[in-house]
Amino acid sequence: MNARLLLCAVVLVGAVGIVAGCAGPQGQAFMDNIGGVEGLMKNIKQATGTIQEPEEIEMGEGITETLLGARPMVNDPEVQRYVNFVGAWVAAQSDRPNLPWHFAVNDSDHVNAFAAPGGYIIVTKGMMNLLQNEAELAGVLGHEIGHVVRKHHLNAIRKGAYMNLLGAGAAGATAGSRGGELVNALVGPTKELYSRGLDKDDEFDADRIGVVLATRAGYDPWGLAAALQTLAKIKADDKYMALLFKTHPNPSDRLDKLGTAMGTTFDRFNDRPQNADRFQRAVAKIRMVAAN
Numbered sequence: 001m002n003a004r005l006l007l008c009a010v011v012l013v014g015a016v017g018i019v020a021g022c023a024g025p026q027g028q029a030f031m032d033n034i035g036g037v038e039g040l041m042k043n044i045k046q047a048t049g050t051i052q053e054p055e056e057i058e059m060g061e062g063i064t065e066t067l068l069g070a071r072p073m074v075n076d077p078e079v080q081r082y083v084n085f086v087g088a089w090v091a092a093q094s095d096r097p098n099l100p101w102h103f104a105v106n107d108s109d110h111v112n113a114f115a116a117p118g119g120y121i122i123v124t125k126g127m128m129n130l131l132q133n134e135a136e137l138a139g140v141l142g143h144e145i146g147h148v149v150r151k152h153h154l155n156a157i158r159k160g161a162y163m164n165l166l167g168a169g170a171a172g173a174t175a176g177s178r179g180g181e182l183v184n185a186l187v188g189p190t191k192e193l194y195s196r197g198l199d200k201d202d203e204f205d206a207d208r209i210g211v212v213l214a215t216r217a218g219y220d221p222w223g224l225a226a227a228l229q230t231l232a233k234i235k236a237d238d239k240y241m242a243l244l245f246k247t248h249p250n251p252s253d254r255l256d257k258l259g260t261a262m263g264t265t266f267d268r269f270n271d272r273p274q275n276a277d278r279f280q281r282a283v284a285k286i287r288m289v290a291a292n
């Protein structure tokens with residue numbers, strides 16, 4: 001699990017808290033495994049080369065383990081099953097239906113959702129508490145699925161790593177070399193990405209994809225817009241919103257763009273279900289677990 005070791009040094013600042021670094025035996029194992037990421041680094045150095053799907057999945061798994069290391073999953077298999085049931089169905093409508101999609105609710109009061117390459121999606125307990133129904137959840141998960149399908153994180157990490165390697169004048173960054181600069185080239189951009197966020201255009205793109213996927217999955221297409229309306233009403237200085245507002249464009253801007261993109265095209269799907277009851281039962285379960 002080279003990617004996991006590689007990424008154990010990632011420090012995610014903000015809602016996900018601080019993750020321990022690579023000190024001690026784990027760090028040694030990490031250094032011992034650098035050789036295993038050489039193929040990936042070669043691709044990064046080439047920049048035009050694509051990262052193969054198994055490597056993408058491995059990278060996403062490592063990032064997700066780091067995220068969940070900071071904030072573990074809500075301890076209720078039923079809740080996790082529910083979010084996987086909804087998420088997998090929405091993801092099945094995407095252009096990458098065969099990725100090993102995983103969805104999880106983590107035990108964080110911050111309002112947020114994360115995607116990692118390869119099909120890993122985390123939605124926070126705080127976000128679940130804010131949403132009203134399953135159509136909204138489908139829209140939010142659809143947005144995150146959109147990031148994975150379009151490889152937004154993967155490409156941003158690759159671009160950042162490439163720039164780092166260029167900046168370091170990394171003559172040694174070829175297959176067969178071993179060195180800290182290779183590791184830093186990937187870890188830095190990953191850390192920065194999850195605290196600073198993607199480009200705004202990637203976010204607007206993910207919003208549009210989220211609506212399309214939720215609609216294809218049979219939900220009310222206005223779920224994501226409704227969720228954004230709720231977010232737009234929350235004060236920007238709310239501490240539980242800080243990371244979401246830092247990493248995403250303003251909810252009002254997203255609503256404007258989404259409204260323009262949706263136009264009247266989706267009006268014929270207005271009678272689609274929202275599944276509020278089923279969603280509220282899952283959220284009640286999360287609250288019960290949290291209270292114990």
Ligand SMILES: [Zn+2]
Pocket residue numbers: 143144147203206248
């Ligand atoms: Zn996003």
